[in-house]
Amino acid sequence: MPTIFSHAVAAVAVGTTYARRSVPFKFWVWTALCAMLPDVDVIGFAFGISYGDMLSHRGLTHSLTFAFVVGFAVVSLAFREVETFTRRWWSLVAFFFVVTASHGALDALTDGGLGVAFFAPFSARRYFFPWRPIEVSPIGLGFFSERGLEVFESEIVWVWLPSLALVAAVWGVRKLIQLRAAS
Ligand SMILES: [Zn+2]
Numbered sequence: 001m002p003t004i005f006s007h008a009v010a011a012v013a014v015g016t017t018y019a020r021r022s023v024p025f026k027f028w029v030w031t032a033l034c035a036m037l038p039d040v041d042v043i044g045f046a047f048g049i050s051y052g053d054m055l056s057h058r059g060l061t062h063s064l065t066f067a068f069v070v071g072f073a074v075v076s077l078a079f080r081e082v083e084t085f086t087r088r089w090w091s092l093v094a095f096f097f098v099v100t101a102s103h104g105a106l107d108a109l110t111d112g113g114l115g116v117a118f119f120a121p122f123s124a125r126r127y128f129f130p131w132r133p134i135e136v137s138p139i140g141l142g143f144f145s146e147r148g149l150e151v152f153e154s155e156i157v158w159v160w161l162p163s164l165a166l167v168a169a170v171w172g173v174r175k176l177i178q179l180r181a182a183s
Helices: 004-018 025-046 064-078 087-107 146-182
Strands: none
Touching (some): 004 087
């Protein structure tokens, strides 16, 4: 995985493209949480689940199915004020699906570990993207080390900077639209 913070950073950046008007603070909290959530599967190691198993790291919780379920669950539980099955409700579900799925997508861009089981539980096959520029992060707190620093550097380049660029681009485009509307 990229380190857990990088997942949150990328998700918040994606969130800025979605959140046009002011959104409640919890929107950002859930955005960060959903992006980090798939890595709860590392606790499986403590229970002796072997890497490669459907339930192990980068398995079921990194799948599109999981992201779909999380999208529904978060909106149903945390955004009760939004009327069910309205356009706004569906767009929130879609957003939290994308944010949760972004985690597996970033993992599939890393250069180590096992691939991501995107299609679990229907298939246990693991996937990587053909292009894998991000250095894989040591699991757990191993990133407080020299190797961790290297990983962090690669995440700055491949996750944080693109995220910042995305936020800047969204901000720029919105400003332009505002200026046009005003003139
Ligand atoms: Zn992960």
